[in-house]
Amino acid sequence: MNLTLENIQRTVDQADRFMEANGADRQKRLGYRLLLEQLLLGYRDLYGEEISYRLVLKRTWKRVFLSLHVACESRNLLKEQASFIADKIRENFPHGLFWKYIRRQNIIFCTFQTPMKDFRSLRYIWQYMRNEKHTFRWAVFLRFLNMALSVLEPMLSAWIIVAYTESEIRKIALLALLILGQGVLSSLINYAASRLLRATYASMQKRMQIDLAARILRIRTDRMDKAGSGAFSRRLLNDTADIVDGIDELLGTFTEAFRLISLLIGFAIVSVPMFLFELALFVIYMLIQRAHSKSLQQNGRETSVANERHSGFVSEMARAHRDIKLLHCEDSFMEKFTGSVRESVDLASRMRRRSMNFILLRSQFVSWTSCAYMFLLAFLMANHSMAPSTALVLFNYNGRVYTCASDLANLMSTAYSLGVSIERIYQLMNSPDYAWEQFGTRHLDHVRGELELRDVSFSYRQADGKENRVLRGASLKIHAGESVALVGRSGCGKTTILSLFSRLYDADSGSVLIDGVPVESLDQDTIRGNITVVSQMPYLFNMSIRDNLAVVKKDLTDEEMIEACKAACIHEDIMAFPDGYGTVVGEGGVQLSGGQRQRIALARSLLRETPIIMLDEATSALDNTTQSDVTRAIEKTRGGRTVIIIAHRLSTVMNCERLFFISEGRVLASGTHQELLAGCEEYRRLYSEELPS
Numbered sequence: 001m002n003l004t005l006e007n008i009q010r011t012v013d014q015a016d017r018f019m020e021a022n023g024a025d026r027q028k029r030l031g032y033r034l035l036l037e038q039l040l041l042g043y044r045d046l047y048g049e050e051i052s053y054r055l056v057l058k059r060t061w062k063r064v065f066l067s068l069h070v071a072c073e074s075r076n077l078l079k080e081q082a083s084f085i086a087d088k089i090r091e092n093f094p095h096g097l098f099w100k101y102i103r104r105q106n107i108i109f110c111t112f113q114t115p116m117k118d119f120r121s122l123r124y125i126w127q128y129m130r131n132e133k134h135t136f137r138w139a140v141f142l143r144f145l146n147m148a149l150s151v152l153e154p155m156l157s158a159w160i161i162v163a164y165t166e167s168e169i170r171k172i173a174l175l176a177l178l179i180l181g182q183g184v185l186s187s188l189i190n191y192a193a194s195r196l197l198r199a200t201y202a203s204m205q206k207r208m209q210i211d212l213a214a215r216i217l218r219i220r221t222d223r224m225d226k227a228g229s230g231a232f233s234r235r236l237l238n239d240t241a242d243i244v245d246g247i248d249e250l251l252g253t254f255t256e257a258f259r260l261i262s263l264l265i266g267f268a269i270v271s272v273p274m275f276l277f278e279l280a281l282f283v284i285y286m287l288i289q290r291a292h293s294k295s296l297q298q299n300g301r302e303t304s305v306a307n308e309r310h311s312g313f314v315s316e317m318a319r320a321h322r323d324i325k326l327l328h329c330e331d332s333f334m335e336k337f338t339g340s341v342r343e344s345v346d347l348a349s350r351m352r353r354r355s356m357n358f359i360l361l362r363s364q365f366v367s368w369t370s371c372a373y374m375f376l377l378a379f380l381m382a383n384h385s386m387a388p389s390t391a392l393v394l395f396n397y398n399g400r401v402y403t404c405a406s407d408l409a410n411l412m413s414t415a416y417s418l419g420v421s422i423e424r425i426y427q428l429m430n431s432p433d434y435a436w437e438q439f440g441t442r443h444l445d446h447v448r449g450e451l452e453l454r455d456v457s458f459s460y461r462q463a464d465g466k467e468n469r470v471l472r473g474a475s476l477k478i479h480a481g482e483s484v485a486l487v488g489r490s491g492c493g494k495t496t497i498l499s500l501f502s503r504l505y506d507a508d509s510g511s512v513l514i515d516g517v518p519v520e521s522l523d524q525d526t527i528r529g530n531i532t533v534v535s536q537m538p539y540l541f542n543m544s545i546r547d548n549l550a551v552v553k554k555d556l557t558d559e560e561m562i563e564a565c566k567a568a569c570i571h572e573d574i575m576a577f578p579d580g581y582g583t584v585v586g587e588g589g590v591q592l593s594g595g596q597r598q599r600i601a602l603a604r605s606l607l608r609e610t611p612i613i614m615l616d617e618a619t620s621a622l623d624n625t626t627q628s629d630v631t632r633a634i635e636k637t638r639g640g641r642t643v644i645i646i647a648h649r650l651s652t653v654m655n656c657e658r659l660f661f662i663s664e665g666r667v668l669a670s671g672t673h674q675e676l677l678a679g680c681e682e683y684r685r686l687y688s689e690e691l692p693s
Contacts, residue, residue: 003044003051011055012037015066017306018057019358026433028112039108042077043070067109074101079106080238124423125243128207132200135668139196141658143251146189147259151266156182157396162389197251198253201244208240215429218436221504222461235428238422246418253414260404263397271386274394277376281369288361303347313337373398421528437503440521447530448480448515449611449642451501457665459470470496472665478658480515480611485642485653488662489686494646497662498614502531517562537616537648538601540589545574545600546581552608570599614644616680657659659683 001009036055041052051072058065068200069573073383076099129136129542170468213236216224257583260282267275270423280450317337370378375420380386386394387536428434470493479486486494499505499511503519512519519527540548549564551557561581565571570649573596577583589597605613661683669680 001049001053003040003049005049005275008037008040008044008397009312011053018066019064024064024112032066032110034685039068039070041071041076041104042080043075046075046421047072063111065109065111067107070108071104072106075106076101087577089358105592108596122342125204125247127202128198128211131207132203135421136200138250138601139200140194142189142193143255146193146404147255148188148262149186151259151262155393155396157264159393161392166460189524197248201248204247205244208243209236212240212425212428215434215436218435220437221499223434225226235424239424243418243425246414246421249414250418261406266397267394269284270390270394271380273385274376276397279372285362285365288358288365303351306344306347310340313340325512351452370398384586396587412428420541439503439524439527440519441523442517442521442526443523444515444517444526444530445560447526447611448481448513449478449640450513451478451518451528451612451642451644452476452499452511452513453497453667454511456507456512456684457499458493458500458505458507468667471507473664474662474667475510476660476670478642478644480642481640482658483656484660485645485647485656486662487647487653487683487686492662494662495616498533498616498644498646501612501614502533503527519688530610530613531612532605532608533614533616534601534605536597536598538577538589538599540585540592540597542587543582544579544582544584548585548600548603549607552604556607560607561603564603565600567606568599568603570596570603573599578630610641612644614646616646617648626676650690656673661686 001011015036015683016029016033019032024032040053043053051070053068053070056065056067056069058114078099079095097108099106101106101107156175156179159174160179163171163175216236264275266276313336317333325420374395377386377391379390381391453474453476457469458471458472459469461467463666465616470491474493474497476497486497488494496505500507501519503515506520514522514527514530541551546556546561549561553560562571565574574581574583585591585597585600589600594598602615643658645653650673653659655674659672659673661680663682669676669683671679677687
């Protein structure tokens, strides 16, 4: 490829996907992404875009290798352009970032160790089997016992054939009964083992999904924002199921290995030449499968990551279908969706093509070696080294050896696939990319509702590592039981302040305090248990209105529910529905209007009875009359609560005890509406823009 800007962007994205698929954390991926982009742009500035280059990506069991090859004169840009960014990037690869010049090519390569080495990660999954470990052990024992019994089947089949040829009626009857007994006993043992394993797997999958769900709810908000919903839904549903299936396949493979060993021991006892022949075939077969498994391993990771992105895109399409239609951007959306589909399907198709090639090679190998096996048996019989009855028994066993070898050959492929799913679950549970929210240990038995910011600065981190500064030294103090409003133009930081008080995000600098105590030292119950936030776009769950209200109060009575809904001016609307409070609202409350969603969310917040209520444009979808009624209802139910209101229309917050005017991330002024009109020019200008002309 040439060093065009389009090719550079494509290469950077390719490297990022490769590193993500191989378990690199976000910091390492971002570091290499910036490094690669800087190097490619540096060589482009020196030699122009006609210079050719290529990126080589490789993986072994323990390490990942990335190397950039640029065909030009010897120039070590790692030293020549050792900027601050390059130095910071180099920190991510302290033992594996090198440059060399070979055959007129600049080669910059780095390596990093995969986060999950070999198959020791299986120990991580064992914790989910602890409750059922005795059941699992009994199931494994029965599986191995069944394999031992199955070894007898081809031997009995060969003996009965010999008995038929020699017309030994009694022997035929005895062998028939033995075959019947073996079959009945084997099926019963297999049934019992399967029942025990199903119970183990069901318990294991439930515990994994419950732990993952609890983990997801504790992940930091900024990490959730970056990852997207697809990353969590696929891991919670697909990967947990894949782990259970993989363990079952792995167990089946080990029991097949036991049967194979038994068969090979039988070959060694009966005929050493045939044993050596079968052993050689087995080794060759395993080498073929190993090569196939290594190629599938990388494709499996890339496919999982692509499917995760595609799943998130599909989820967005389902949630945003109304906006897509109203914006009339179907063509633009379908163009992006088509690219997502192609990436996901093409990677899956590549895996299937490689599997088909392997199946063809395997079937050809079996056909040719089966023919050689029969010739070898004939040769031994011709030289009187083997009796015909023995040859018949070995011939019957040959098919079983291939079956066992085929299943055992899948061990690496199964283990690799299982390892990918375990790695993805492990990352979600332990990786810094999905860091947990951290709360303090101090608990306040009684929260008065005093809130304060002291010289707080905050920035949102974007995916490319850049920062979007929102607050710049903001300071304010809200007294307990006070009703205040945060006003200012869009993007000035009003919603961010509410998020800092509720610890959805942490400030970069300065102090955020509740009742004079820094929020970092308070426990989760003190913060989240005493603050209710109602947003402009509240989320209602796909359940009945009654259930949506009961999520915040398990012992909710009908009287409490109706009282809260009357206060939020939604009771009459609900009673107009055919099912009343039993009406299912749909995903996100899609069956309701925007105003109805907001009022149900307000009723839900009133039921919590927390000392602090934050309303973030929570009445924006209401008409003026309804909004006035809701505002009066909130005032009546305040009862000493601290209320913070963010409203686009200043007319709705004019009667608050104090207003804080925020501009460009700072609190410029505070006071009553009249005081701000008199003393703050920017507030006066904002208010005049709202007045009818």
